[in-house]
Amino acid sequence: MSAGKLTGAVVAEHNSKDSCWIIVHGKAYDVTEFLPEHPGGQKIILKYAGKDATEEFEPIHPPDTLDKFLDPSKHLGAVDMATVEQEEKAFDPEEAERQERISRMPHLEACYNLLDFEVVARQVMKKTAWAYYSSGADDEITMRENHAAFHKIWFRPRILVDVEHIDMTTTMLGTKCSIPFYVTATALGKLGHPEGEVVLTKAAHEHNVVQMIPTLASCSLDEIIDAKQGDQVQWLQLYVNKDREITRKIVEHAEERGCKGLFITVDAPQLGRREKDMRSKFSDPGSNVQSGGDDIDRTQGAARAISSFIDPGLSWKDIPWFKSITRMPIVLKGVQCVEDVLRAVEAGCDGVVLSNHGGRQLETARSGIEVLAEVMPALRERGWENRIEVYVDGGVRRATDILKALCLGARGIGIGRPFLYAMSAYGLDGVNRAMQLLKDEMEMNMRLIGAPTVADLSPSLLDTRGLLGGHSGVVPSDTLGLSAYDPLQVPRFNEK
Numbered sequence: 001m002s003a004g005k006l007t008g009a010v011v012a013e014h015n016s017k018d019s020c021w022i023i024v025h026g027k028a029y030d031v032t033e034f035l036p037e038h039p040g041g042q043k044i045i046l047k048y049a050g051k052d053a054t055e056e057f058e059p060i061h062p063p064d065t066l067d068k069f070l071d072p073s074k075h076l077g078a079v080d081m082a083t084v085e086q087e088e089k090a091f092d093p094e095e096a097e098r099q100e101r102i103s104r105m106p107h108l109e110a111c112y113n114l115l116d117f118e119v120v121a122r123q124v125m126k127k128t129a130w131a132y133y134s135s136g137a138d139d140e141i142t143m144r145e146n147h148a149a150f151h152k153i154w155f156r157p158r159i160l161v162d163v164e165h166i167d168m169t170t171t172m173l174g175t176k177c178s179i180p181f182y183v184t185a186t187a188l189g190k191l192g193h194p195e196g197e198v199v200l201t202k203a204a205h206e207h208n209v210v211q212m213i214p215t216l217a218s219c220s221l222d223e224i225i226d227a228k229q230g231d232q233v234q235w236l237q238l239y240v241n242k243d244r245e246i247t248r249k250i251v252e253h254a255e256e257r258g259c260k261g262l263f264i265t266v267d268a269p270q271l272g273r274r275e276k277d278m279r280s281k282f283s284d285p286g287s288n289v290q291s292g293g294d295d296i297d298r299t300q301g302a303a304r305a306i307s308s309f310i311d312p313g314l315s316w317k318d319i320p321w322f323k324s325i326t327r328m329p330i331v332l333k334g335v336q337c338v339e340d341v342l343r344a345v346e347a348g349c350d351g352v353v354l355s356n357h358g359g360r361q362l363e364t365a366r367s368g369i370e371v372l373a374e375v376m377p378a379l380r381e382r383g384w385e386n387r388i389e390v391y392v393d394g395g396v397r398r399a400t401d402i403l404k405a406l407c408l409g410a411r412g413i414g415i416g417r418p419f420l421y422a423m424s425a426y427g428l429d430g431v432n433r434a435m436q437l438l439k440d441e442m443e444m445n446m447r448l449i450g451a452p453t454v455a456d457l458s459p460s461l462l463d464t465r466g467l468l469g470g471h472s473g474v475v476p477s478d479t480l481g482l483s484a485y486d487p488l489q490v491p492r493f494n495e496k
């Protein structure tokens with residue numbers, strides 16, 4: 001012991017399956033018995049047996065994970081970190097190139113739209129982080145269709161409308177919001193930024209935008225809720241655990257802490273096959289997947305490793321139970337056809353999110369905006385349009401995308417990746433700029449459409465015939481036009 005603390009040498013003696021100690025945030029833990037239960041497999045823990053595992057642990061696990069899930073008897077106490085041998089990191093040419101690009105990255109002001117953040121983030125993010133955020137399922141057709149679908153809808157703007165004063169405010173689940181979009185739930189925020197989801201919390205407060213807190217956040221639920229200010233509104237996104245008592249505790253705690261909506265994710269009974277994420281794990285020098293020596297198939301990437309608790313048995317019969325454990329409005333996130341929206345109304349749900357999980361789940365599922373165009377007329381013909389709030393997410397990159405969804409009848413629009421990329425590349429300043437760019441675009445486009453308030457946004461302002469074109473998959477491209485087209489510039493990296 002050194003000054004009443006464990007030394008690195010003592011911890012290093014416990015470096016095998018038979019006796020496995022790790023160090024996280026300066027404390028030692030005996031995880032020997034936990035090894036077979038680890039959702040991410042044993043190999044990743046054994047890689048750090050007897051060593052400091054903090055860097056690997058941090059982005060994937062909320063800080064209270066060990067307190068919550070590891071028996072106190074296995075908490076071995078503080079380690080004198082001065083005695084811990086820090087491993088010499090082998091030179092990583094890819095990391096050196098990434099750092100060099102960071103040194104040349106464009107100024108924040110060079111980002112003029114949400115896609116600009118994606119261009120920069122791709123160059124400056126760590127490979128595994130980029131892979132996790134950017135990946136979609138299988139061939140990523142749905143992921144790309146999510147954005148492409150908005151280009152099938154055209155506006156029918158009205159003129160000579162007094163649009164001097166633009167009012168973007170709306171209400172979502174009874175909450176007044178300054179703009180009709182929200183930060184949707186996206187897991188593992190610390191893959192992109194060391195502060196993780198609390199960065200999104202701060203920006204959401206700045207712009208009076210609702211934040212949906214992910215079950216699989218890197219930050220703990222309490223950290224994210226503690227980061228909110230004043231009457232800032234947060235919702236909880238829930239992956240339902242096979243152990244319903246764990247789920248009950250999470251829901252009750254979130255309600256006690258002031259969350260104003262429960263969004264139950266229903267499109268992920270199993271997480272989708274995201275090959276960029278899988279591939280980046282496969283090439284991860286630390287994993288032994290090549291040798292096939294891992295006891296859990298880590299070729300499935302981070303997604304599969306963190307989601308084994310999700311209950312594939314979740315069904316409509318569970319809705320009454322959720323209504324019995326919370327007074328929060330209940331919204332089903334990931335609904336993808338009219339029939340299930342009508343069923344949600346009959347089940348007494350307060351809302352649905354028309355979503356395919358950002359194209360990360362079922363490949364060739366239709367985009368949320370296309371489903372929205374089908375759902376709202378079906379609700380209106382039954383007189384049910386006010387019985388349920390309909391949200392949509394997926395592929396939203398411009399305010400015109402938001403306005404098209406509002407015209408079709410959406411209550412609010414969820415945005416995921418753009419805020420992750422803005423955060424990963426430029427931190428809080430990036431997310432603030434992204435939200436401000438959207439606000440500026442919204443104000444201008446509401447003027448140009450001839451709709452000064454959200455209530456003025458109606459289906460009559462749209463031409464949706466393009467959505468009826470089906471999914472030929474091979475869109476005849478305007479080759480001549482494209483060859484003449486001077487593509488938009490993207491932020492440029494400074495010359496070497």
Ligand SMILES: Cc1cc2c(cc1C)[n+](S(=O)(=O)[O-])c1c(=O)[nH]c(=O)nc-1n2C[C@H](O)[C@H](O)[C@H](O)COP(=O)(O)O
Nearest residue numbers: 133184185186187214265357358393394395415416417
């Ligand atoms: C980009 C992204 C999306 C995730 C997401 C993680 C990332 C990195 N994760 S995931 O790890 O399980 O796939 C979640 C999640 O935790 N829970 C959830 O309901 N949706 C999750 N989604 C889906 C998200 O809530 C939106 O449906 C989707 O991001 C909207 O599409 P855009 O990214 O194009 O805005």
